[in-house]
Amino acid sequence: MVVPQASTMLLTRNLLYTGMTRAKKMLIVIGGANIIGFMINNADTKKRNTGLEYKLRSL
Numbered sequence: 001m002v003v004p005q006a007s008t009m010l011l012t013r014n015l016l017y018t019g020m021t022r023a024k025k026m027l028i029v030i031g032g033a034n035i036i037g038f039m040i041n042n043a044d045t046k047k048r049n050t051g052l053e054y055k056l057r058s059l
Contacts, residue, residue: 003031003039009046011039
């Protein structure tokens with residue numbers, strides 16, 4: 001998993017967790033320790049307006 005220096009809005013704990021849980025056999029995280037540390041401490045979540053509920057209900 002490559003973790004580049006990016007917008008703080010993208011560097012969230014949820015994104016790191018998703019990458020870790022989707023790894024099947026092994027996970028190699030490539031990125032600066034400070035960025036990974038920031039992601040671990042950044043538990044900020046925003047409401048996501050994906051429209052998924054609407055799409056599922058209209059099936």
